[in-house]
Amino acid sequence: MREISYTDALREALREEMARDATVFVLGEDIAEYGGAFGVTRGLLDAYGSQRVLNTPISEPGFTGAAIGAALTGTRPVVEIMFMDFIGLVTDQLVNQAAKLHYVLGEQAPCPLVVRTAGGGGRCYGPTHSQTLEAWFMHVPGIKIVVPSTPADAKGLLKTAIRDDNPVLFIEHKMLYSRRGNVLEGDAALLPFGRARCITEGDDLTMIAWSWMSAEAEAAAKELEAGGVSVDLFDPRTLAPLDMAPLEESVRKTGRALIVEEGCRTAGVSAEIACRLFECVHEYLDAPIRRLASPDVPVPASPVLEEAMIPDRNAIVQAAIELVQS
Amino acid sequence: MGWTLTLCTTYDSTSVRDETRWENIRAPNSESKTKEFRLQGRTCMYRKIRCAMQELIDHYRTMLVIRFFEEEVEDLFSQGVVKGTTHPAIGQEAVAVGACAALRPGDYVTSTHRGHGHFLARGGDPKRIMAELFGKQSGYSGGRGGSQFMADFSLGFLGGNGITGGSIPVATGAALSAKLQASEQIALCFFGDGAANQGTFHESLNLVAIWKLPVVYVCENNMYAMSMPVGDAFAVTDIADRAAGYGFPGVVVDGNDPIAVQRAVETAAERARQGEGATLIECKTYRLSGHSRGDQRHYRTREEEARARAADPILRLREMLSADGTLSDEDDVSLKDEARRVVSDAVTFAQESEYPDPTTLEKGVFA
Structure with missing residues (x-):
C-alpha cells in the first residue's frame, strides 16, 4: 500500500495495463509530450513510444471512431477526451457505433474500448468545460459507466475497464485529481464493476x-456524525452496471434516502436510483426519497454562481438534517 | 487473355475545373498503350488493360447475382414480405465487384447503408444476407441488424452502417490496428457521395494521412445523396479532389467499369501495403433504383434515368464480352439462370429459417 494521488493512480493503471498487454494503446489530444490536459498520461510516451501513445489532432469524432474500429479488430484502445463536455462531439460514435455494434452484428466481435474523460465543475471553467453528463449515457444500452472517487477506485476500475470487452465510459473528476489515497500494485489493485462501496455505516x-x-458527502457524513446523525454512505462507483442491492438493503434499515448528484436534477442519475429504490423498498420508507442535485441551468463561469449551483458538503448536511427531521 | 481499354481520369489539382462529364471510351482494336492527354482541362490517361477473360466472366457472374438479389429484395419489400427498409445498389455493381476483386483475403472492408453488393462481392453468403433481411435467426446478425448492419469478421467484412459515413472512422481504426499489429492487411472503405460531406469523412482522411495508414477509400459517387444531386452538394466537380487537401492522391475512375475500378484499387492497395498511405478513388456511377423503398424519384427525370440505363454496367460488360466472342448468348442465359438460382435459393433459405427466439432479446448487449 502506498499513498498516491488520483492522477498518479490513473497513470499507474495505464502503465501497468500497457506493460501487461501489448494491444493496449492510448490516443487523444495532447497526451504525448504534454502528458494530457490533467497530466494523467505524463511519461507514457517515453515508456511506450509514439506507436502506442498517439497524439491526435482536434478531431474527437474521427479518433474516437478510429478507436472503435481498432477495438473491433483486436486491440484495446484507451481514448482521452480532454473535457467531458466534448463528449457531445462523439455521442454518435459512442451511442450509434460503440454501444450497438456487438449486439447488432450478432455478437461477432467485442468492442473493448475505454473512453476516459474529465467531468464536473468546481474550477470555474465555464459552461462547456464543467458539465456532469453521465445521465446521458445511462440511457444507452451497451455502455458501461465508471465514476471513481478515490485513487484506489480510479486505479482498480481503470485496470478493469481496460480488460473489459465492452465500451466503457470512464469519468474522472477535475476536483479529485489531487485527492490522495492508498493503492495496491498489479492485479491486487483490480476492482470489479457493479460493486458499491460503503464509506460510512x-x-x-x-x-x-x-x-x-x-468526497463531499464523506465530509458531510463526518459532520453529521459529530452532530449525532449517523449515515450509511454508499458510492456506487459504476453507474452501469448499478449495484442496487446494498442500497436497497440500507434503505430497509434506515427508512430514509438522500441521493446527491452534481449533474442537473431533471432526468438525472438520482431520478433513476430513486425510482429503483421506490420500486423495491417503498414500504420501508419513512420519508420521501430526497434528491440533491444541481438546478437545471448551464454551469456559469463566475465562482459565486458556480458555487451556488453545485451541491457541496454544507448543502448535503442541510438536506440530510431536513430529511432526518421529516 | 483479352484486352479492355479503359479511360482513367487522374485529377490534376492545377488544372482548371470544368463541367467535364465522365465517360468510358473503349477501342478494342487500338494499339495504344498508356497515353496521357488533356481533355477539357484535366489530365487523362488511356490505359490498355490486360486481363484474363475468365476474370471478366467471374465479375459478370457476381454482378448478376448482386443485380438479381437487389431486384428480388425490392420486390419482397414492395410486397411487404420483408419489413423495414433497404437501399438497393442496382447500377453500382461494378464498383463493389471491381474493388473487392483487388483485395487479399484478410483485408478489411467497411461498407455503407447500401451494402448488400459489397458484402456479396466480398464473398458473403447470399442465404445468410437474405435471411438477415427477413429478420431470421440464420441471418448474419441473427435478425438484429437488418439491411444496414451485417458483417462477417471471418471475411474481414466489418459491416454496413445505418449512419451515413458511420463506417469511415471504423476503417481508420481497422487500418490502425493492422499497423499496430504489423500485419499486411489494408482497409478498404466504401462510402457514397453523401458521406463525403460528413465531418467524420474529413477528420478520418486527415488522421489516415498523418498516420500513413493503409486505407483505400472507394467513393461510390452515384450522383445523388438520397435526393440531393452532387452538383448541389459539392462546389467541386470531383470528390477525388478532396484527397489533395489531405496530402494523398485522388483518382476518378469510371465506376461502371469493373476493371477500371479493380486496377485503380489494386494500385492503391499496393501503395497502402508499401506504407505509402491512402488513396481516394472516386467511382462515378449511377443509382438506377430509388434511394429506398417508396422513393418516387421526383428529383430527377426519366430521360436522365434512360441515359444512365444505357450505361448500365452489366449491359456494358455483357456487350463487351459478346463482342469479342468470349460470351455466347447461350452462356449468357446459363449464367443468368445460375445467378437467379443463387437468389431464389437464398429466398427459400430465408423463408424456411426460424425467427429469433424473443426470449433472446436482451442477450448480447454486452460481450
Whole structure:
C-alpha cells in the first residue's frame, strides 16, 4: 500500500495495463509530450513510444471512431477526451457505433474500448468545460459507466475497464485529481464493476453519492456524525452496471434516502436510483426519497454562481438534517 | 487473355475545373498503350488493360447475382414480405465487384447503408444476407441488424452502417490496428457521395494521412445523396479532389467499369501495403433504383434515368464480352439462370429459417 494521488493512480493503471498487454494503446489530444490536459498520461510516451501513445489532432469524432474500429479488430484502445463536455462531439460514435455494434452484428466481435474523460465543475471553467453528463449515457444500452472517487477506485476500475470487452465510459473528476489515497500494485489493485462501496455505516439515513459528490458527502457524513446523525454512505462507483442491492438493503434499515448528484436534477442519475429504490423498498420508507442535485441551468463561469449551483458538503448536511427531521 | 481499354481520369489539382462529364471510351482494336492527354482541362490517361477473360466472366457472374438479389429484395419489400427498409445498389455493381476483386483475403472492408453488393462481392453468403433481411435467426446478425448492419469478421467484412459515413472512422481504426499489429492487411472503405460531406469523412482522411495508414477509400459517387444531386452538394466537380487537401492522391475512375475500378484499387492497395498511405478513388456511377423503398424519384427525370440505363454496367460488360466472342448468348442465359438460382435459393433459405427466439432479446448487449 502506498499513498498516491488520483492522477498518479490513473497513470499507474495505464502503465501497468500497457506493460501487461501489448494491444493496449492510448490516443487523444495532447497526451504525448504534454502528458494530457490533467497530466494523467505524463511519461507514457517515453515508456511506450509514439506507436502506442498517439497524439491526435482536434478531431474527437474521427479518433474516437478510429478507436472503435481498432477495438473491433483486436486491440484495446484507451481514448482521452480532454473535457467531458466534448463528449457531445462523439455521442454518435459512442451511442450509434460503440454501444450497438456487438449486439447488432450478432455478437461477432467485442468492442473493448475505454473512453476516459474529465467531468464536473468546481474550477470555474465555464459552461462547456464543467458539465456532469453521465445521465446521458445511462440511457444507452451497451455502455458501461465508471465514476471513481478515490485513487484506489480510479486505479482498480481503470485496470478493469481496460480488460473489459465492452465500451466503457470512464469519468474522472477535475476536483479529485489531487485527492490522495492508498493503492495496491498489479492485479491486487483490480476492482470489479457493479460493486458499491460503503464509506460510512449508520442508521439514520442512507446517502448515495459518486465522483466528487462522494468526497463531499464523506465530509458531510463526518459532520453529521459529530452532530449525532449517523449515515450509511454508499458510492456506487459504476453507474452501469448499478449495484442496487446494498442500497436497497440500507434503505430497509434506515427508512430514509438522500441521493446527491452534481449533474442537473431533471432526468438525472438520482431520478433513476430513486425510482429503483421506490420500486423495491417503498414500504420501508419513512420519508420521501430526497434528491440533491444541481438546478437545471448551464454551469456559469463566475465562482459565486458556480458555487451556488453545485451541491457541496454544507448543502448535503442541510438536506440530510431536513430529511432526518421529516 | 483479352484486352479492355479503359479511360482513367487522374485529377490534376492545377488544372482548371470544368463541367467535364465522365465517360468510358473503349477501342478494342487500338494499339495504344498508356497515353496521357488533356481533355477539357484535366489530365487523362488511356490505359490498355490486360486481363484474363475468365476474370471478366467471374465479375459478370457476381454482378448478376448482386443485380438479381437487389431486384428480388425490392420486390419482397414492395410486397411487404420483408419489413423495414433497404437501399438497393442496382447500377453500382461494378464498383463493389471491381474493388473487392483487388483485395487479399484478410483485408478489411467497411461498407455503407447500401451494402448488400459489397458484402456479396466480398464473398458473403447470399442465404445468410437474405435471411438477415427477413429478420431470421440464420441471418448474419441473427435478425438484429437488418439491411444496414451485417458483417462477417471471418471475411474481414466489418459491416454496413445505418449512419451515413458511420463506417469511415471504423476503417481508420481497422487500418490502425493492422499497423499496430504489423500485419499486411489494408482497409478498404466504401462510402457514397453523401458521406463525403460528413465531418467524420474529413477528420478520418486527415488522421489516415498523418498516420500513413493503409486505407483505400472507394467513393461510390452515384450522383445523388438520397435526393440531393452532387452538383448541389459539392462546389467541386470531383470528390477525388478532396484527397489533395489531405496530402494523398485522388483518382476518378469510371465506376461502371469493373476493371477500371479493380486496377485503380489494386494500385492503391499496393501503395497502402508499401506504407505509402491512402488513396481516394472516386467511382462515378449511377443509382438506377430509388434511394429506398417508396422513393418516387421526383428529383430527377426519366430521360436522365434512360441515359444512365444505357450505361448500365452489366449491359456494358455483357456487350463487351459478346463482342469479342468470349460470351455466347447461350452462356449468357446459363449464367443468368445460375445467378437467379443463387437468389431464389437464398429466398427459400430465408423463408424456411426460424425467427429469433424473443426470449433472446436482451442477450448480447454486452460481450
